[in-house]
Amino acid sequence: MAATVTVVLILLVSIHTSNGELRFASYYGDNMVLQKSPESAVLWGYGPEGAQVTVSLSGPTSQINSSTAVRRGTWLVTLDPVEAGGPYNVTAATPSSATALTNVLFGDVWLCGGQSNMCFEMDKIFNASWELNHTVNYPHVRPFMVALRAAETELTDLIQVELPWSVPTETALSQFSAVCWLFGRYMYETLKHPIGLVQSCWGGTPVEGWSSKRALQRCGLGQKGGHQTRNSVLWNSMIHPLLKMTIKGAIWYQGESNTGYHQDQYSCSFPAMIDDWRTAFHQSSGGQTAPDFPFGFVQLSTYMKSSTSDMYPNIRWHQTADQGFVPNSRMQKTFMAVALDLPDETSPYHPIHPRDKQDVAYRLTLGARAVAYGEKDVAFLGPFPKQIQSSLMHVSVTYDQSVTVAPSDHIFEVCCSGIQAPCGPDFRWVAAPIVEWGLTTVKLSTGQCRPAEEAAALRYAWRDWPCDFKACPIYRVGEVLPAPPFIIQRYGSTGDIWKSE
Structure with a gap:
């Protein structure tokens, strides 16, 4: 139903070994955004066994965190809460070596997941040239992209980074998720503080690939499929490594691949995935990511104009746990962008990939403002x-x-x-x-x-x-x-x- 990419399944716990070198984990880097107060950012990396690592922060404010020992090749430090702003330098040091991150901002970090409509690139949307030309006007909105890799076991770190943390430019953003970027840009215009965007999505993938085994077991789903459709293989490689990162929330655009795959179970599997992500991020971040962090999603747009199939209506309904709207009693602190009125019959990328991602992202921001940020009197729900x-x-x-x-x-x-x-x-x-x-x-x-x-x-x-x-x-x-x-x-x-x- 959507473009797929060939993948080699990785049979490793992690490809990263310390080799005695002091460094940050793969998804920390120059130009990044760390989660602002009231939450605390978590930093971790690799180092020589037994060495004491001290993390310090210099910039508008300064702090030095108590040293922590490297155990089993890794170290982890939780910063004191830092207000939005920057830039900062973040240094990790042992008595014999040091490594630093530069031009770091503190703001809100949002994870962007799903399949091809989340991955749909900026250079393919309506008004793409204008949108890309104006990315430089938002230097405090920073993108990061996880590479497409799958694994049979849960990994500690990412296998590969596709786009390291970047100050936005036309080149850096051309292949970045349009929904993710536009959501971040619109949120920045409202919040006026830095936004970090972590893209981790893959076209043609069902929810089962992004779900842990324990989440799938709650819905009675066993092993099926192959390559990137196999249960949990993308959770293992593209979500699990990120769990220590403190995030504000997540947005999601997926469901097309489940119109013909475990369709009837989606009303269980999707809410179960959300619940499981929340629990896992909260526990792995030492409680810094909220146990009920806000989760927004796009209700499916359209596929075939002449279709009389119930597949798309059924998945749209199941996306809400069969209640028709969110938030609801089963899917609390969620928000939804309805997109069935945004078809694109002449899309050169197939009508399953509508080019109007601006309206999709804007509708998501309305939900985020109301649900994630508690803004009063923000209209974000359609009539029910x-x-x-x-x-x-x-x-x-x-x-x-x-x-x-x-x-x-x-x-x-x-x-x-x-x-x-x-x-x-x-x-x-x-x-x-x-x-x-x-x-x-x-x-x-x-x-x-x-x-x-x-x-x-x-x-x-x-x-x-x-x-x-x-x-x-x-x-x-x-x-x-x-x-x-x-x-x-x-x-x-x-x-x-x-x-x-």
């Missing part, structure tokens, strides 16, 4: 049904907010049934045209049901490609955010007991 009522010929939807409505004959569908039973994909779904609307309500016709049938379920935008670009019928008033898809069943015979599956 608060109440559904039905009569013999109509269904009325009351939304949880004010909506703008455009007429549509097909975006809503009802399941027509003569029995009181949950409707599934094999039941008869027919269009429910919009006939009236108000500030928060939409009234739908169920006239296509047979005389002996009633509306037993209602769904919205339950198609691979439900509408044209920014032309879905239901949006939020004010901040223009599309209503997410939903499927809601009717229970009982009173007409006012409806709930999500």
Whole structure:
């Protein structure tokens, strides 16, 4: 479904050995961003066995941390909290040698993961030349890219770095994730402090590759697949090595590869992966990364305009743990960018790869501002049904907010049934045209049901490609955010007991 890259599976615990040399681990470097206060940044590396390593910080403020001994070839130091800013020099020294990181900033570090739409490069998006030319205007937004490597066992350090920490330039950013960069740039414009962006993604990969064995076991998923689709092989090599790094949060764009692979389990496997990442980062960073760090994701866009398959609607639904919106009781402190109204039929990279990543990233920033940073009165959720009522010929939807409505004959569908039973994909779904609307309500016709049938379920935008670009019928008033898809069943015979599956 998306571009893949051949990979050689690495059968090593780590390719890094100290050889008595004092140095930082692979993902520390000049120009990097370390996590600011109130969290503390964690630094680690390699050195001669038994040597005492002292880490010092010089810049707008200074600190010298207590020395730590090298054990089993590695050392680790947790800095005292540092306020946003810089630049700093960070020096690690033994009595006989020293190594330093220069031009280091303190800010918020975000991890960007997923498959090809997260990896989709800056030089491929709409308005790419302008975007790349302006990267130099954001010297406090720093990118870093993990190389595409897989491993059969959990690694201590990265096998390879594709792009070391860099001050942004057109050259450095041309092959960097557009969603990741734009998210970081927009967040910087709001927060006005440094942002570090760690790209670790791979096209054509399912969630199982990015999940630890323990996370998959919670969902009853065993070993299948090959190369980069094998369970846990990308977790082992591209996530596990990063766990000691203190991060603010993560954003994620993935799910296309699970439309045909363990689709029914995605409502378990995706939330389980999030839970497991949170626990692992928190424990491995010595408690510095929050145990519930904010996690944002992109609900899938589109694939095939003529498709009648339920694969994409099902995964969109499963991305929310089958509740239709986030945050929710199963996926707390998460946020979502709805993207089904951003199709790109003429994309030279296939319509599965829409070029409008600006709107995707912007919608993610709204969620981050509200969920991760606690900004009040930031609109980040599209309209979702608060109440559904039905009569013999109509269904009325009351939304949880004010909506703008455009007429549509097909975006809503009802399941027509003569029995009181949950409707599934094999039941008869027919269009429910919009006939009236108000500030928060939409009234739908169920006239296509047979005389002996009633509306037993209602769904919205339950198609691979439900509408044209920014032309879905239901949006939020004010901040223009599309209503997410939903499927809601009717229970009982009173007409006012409806709930999500």
